[in-house]
Amino acid sequence: MGNPPVSARALLTISLCFCVALLEGLDLQSAGIAASGLRQELSLSPQQLGAVFSAGILGLLPGSLLGGVLADRHGRRIVLLAAIGVFGLFSLLTAFAWNLPSLLLARLMTGIGLGAALPTLIALTAEAASDRHRGRAVSLMFCGMPLGGVLATVLGMEGVAASWRTVFYVGGIAPLVLVPLLYLLLPESSAFERNRAAGREDVQQPSMAALFGPQRSGTTLLMWVVFFFTLMVVYILLNWLPSLLMGQGLSHEQAVRVQAGFGLGAAAGSLVLGSLLDRWRAGKVVGLMYLGILMALLCLRLAGSYELLLPAGALAGFFTIGGQLVLYTLATVVYPSAIRSTGLGCAVACGRLGAMLGPLLVGHLLLQGLGSGAVLVAALPCVLIAALLAAFMLRRPQATPAATA
Numbered sequence: 001m002g003n004p005p006v007s008a009r010a011l012l013t014i015s016l017c018f019c020v021a022l023l024e025g026l027d028l029q030s031a032g033i034a035a036s037g038l039r040q041e042l043s044l045s046p047q048q049l050g051a052v053f054s055a056g057i058l059g060l061l062p063g064s065l066l067g068g069v070l071a072d073r074h075g076r077r078i079v080l081l082a083a084i085g086v087f088g089l090f091s092l093l094t095a096f097a098w099n100l101p102s103l104l105l106a107r108l109m110t111g112i113g114l115g116a117a118l119p120t121l122i123a124l125t126a127e128a129a130s131d132r133h134r135g136r137a138v139s140l141m142f143c144g145m146p147l148g149g150v151l152a153t154v155l156g157m158e159g160v161a162a163s164w165r166t167v168f169y170v171g172g173i174a175p176l177v178l179v180p181l182l183y184l185l186l187p188e189s190s191a192f193e194r195n196r197a198a199g200r201e202d203v204q205q206p207s208m209a210a211l212f213g214p215q216r217s218g219t220t221l222l223m224w225v226v227f228f229f230t231l232m233v234v235y236i237l238l239n240w241l242p243s244l245l246m247g248q249g250l251s252h253e254q255a256v257r258v259q260a261g262f263g264l265g266a267a268a269g270s271l272v273l274g275s276l277l278d279r280w281r282a283g284k285v286v287g288l289m290y291l292g293i294l295m296a297l298l299c300l301r302l303a304g305s306y307e308l309l310l311p312a313g314a315l316a317g318f319f320t321i322g323g324q325l326v327l328y329t330l331a332t333v334v335y336p337s338a339i340r341s342t343g344l345g346c347a348v349a350c351g352r353l354g355a356m357l358g359p360l361l362v363g364h365l366l367l368q369g370l371g372s373g374a375v376l377v378a379a380l381p382c383v384l385i386a387a388l389l390a391a392f393m394l395r396r397p398q399a400t401p402a403a404t405a
Helices: 006-033 035-041 046-074 076-094 100-128 131-142 144-157 165-185 190-198 208-212 217-247 252-277 282-302 306-334 337-367 372-378 380-395 397-403
Strands: none
Touching: 006 035, 006 046, 006 076, 006 100, 006 131, 006 144, 006 165, 035 046, 046 076, 046 100, 046 337, 076 100, 076 165, 100 131, 100 190, 100 306, 100 337, 131 144, 131 252, 131 306, 144 165, 144 252, 144 306, 190 337, 208 217, 208 337, 217 252, 217 282, 217 306, 217 337, 217 372, 217 380, 252 282, 252 306, 282 306, 282 372, 282 380, 306 337, 337 372, 372 380
């Protein structure tokens, strides 16, 4: 069989990558869904349970670095298949953990697989679409992640947490079933194939050093800091939003509903902001994104009732997760295809550092006696720093292609 038409090939790639993103989103939330059952059956203390959460996040960092570099050297398709196999296998093995060390190892390896998959997914999707439709394509794929988080929340509301192994069975078996389907149907990135066929030197030996080539160092460093502070705020909300809401007087059920609204808003934000990247200058979209994050944090702080917090949560999801998608898309434009996955992987890894630090800082602030409202206000400087540095990055010559996307 010959290659399908470009439009059909792009649609196939985006659809299959969406399915992977959906399972990623589900697995990223699985430990939280299973937390109560895990704690009871394995007699885990709160500190040990926190270590389980941290192990999964910790694995994302080396996974992002490794996946990005390998995808530029050996191809997006094969690295994605391997990454899905790793996170599917170890998610399944999590269900068979018998003590804390085995559980920590399973979650660490699951995180490595999840981390390796993300930059590869983004690069594959971005390279499947034309420049004119790149933002829309990546947004369609990426909205699978918040929808997977919503699916995990629904599973938790339906009582899956009572049988904690079930969520890991689902999160493990589904990716493993998807691997042979992807092997048969998922095409390799045409950009990677062209580079490999041309025998270009930078394709054969891409490395992180290439991110600091002539007139690229400043953009790379700025992008790393922007990712760090933006994902710090994103993960503060992902990890602490229900607790912060209950600190403002909501019941557990109401907080879970606001969290579900956060996920639905995130999916909508990914689609809308990604589409705007194809129509507006990137600077306008980035400005709108950070302004929206600031407004959402203030709304969460000032809203005094469940009826107001519900739309505020959706607004927060819209701009934080949608904004994360905007940064990912910009990174695909700033870097050429030969080092695109490496650039993405390194930027995402820096973002993961912020993702790990943010929730820890919130815990420290709460221990110091600050209320949930003060914690939300404390996140505002992070947003302002990221916004200013992103604006400066887009003014640099290297960012000109992104600015005219």
